Amino acid sequence: MKVILVSLFLMALAGCASNVVTDYDSNAVFGNYSSWAFAPKGKDQSFTSLDGGRIESAVERELNRKAMRKVEQSEADLLVTWQVVEEERLERSGVGLGFGFGSGNFGWGLSSAPPVREIQEGKLVVELVDTETDRVVWRAASRRYLNENQATESRRELIDEIVADMFEKYPPGA
Template structure:
């Protein structure tokens, strides 16, 4: 019974953890921002990747929900940038093996660690910068990752969920 309660508590605590991390300039008055545009480097310069178009659609939806007006970048209060940052991690792909023998309080054992493989995943980072000062005033980073094994629909849903959660924390202090 004790193990069941511990498992339920661990699941509850894990379920309450946020999937995004935000940071912001506490001296910024976010109520002064009413318009936005993509930063000049984020605008159409050649081909747009599939994930970029998904992120762009999600950001536009969330900024519209915040009653922010999209304008040309020379007139915008905020400039929006994003990037998908690659991160490497190790994933266990099997089980470790081991054996041992002994008697009483003494014994010997040998084990082999489980096999692992290196996986590259992408973490979404969105930043809002004050156009006049050219300083980032708000930043959000995902704790959930995109990887190459996800289907297009799974990727779209993940991006929509992450961007929605990011902007649920904008402007800061209203949560």
């Protein structure tokens, strides 16, 4: 019974772990920000990718919920930048194999580790930049990852969830 209670407690505790990490400039007065715009794209990119469109729609929806107006870049209090930071990780798939023999307190064994494969993933990072100081005043990074194996609908849902989680923590202290 103790094992079951401890297991339930640990699962509940793991469920409370945040899927995003935020940071902010403690000197920024977030009450002064009422308008925003997306920062201009880089010189190399003149288009919006599929995930980029999903991210921008989600950011726009969340900032609208915060009663912030989307305006032209020259009139904005904040510029929104975002990027998907690619990371590689190793994943073990399957199980290892092993066998052994012996008797009593002595024996021999042989085993192989499970197969390992490299996975490319991306974590979403969103930053808000004060247009007067050109400094980042708020930053959120996801602990959940996008990968190429996800279906279109699950990618959209994941992006919506991640961005909603990010902006739950904006403005800081609210």
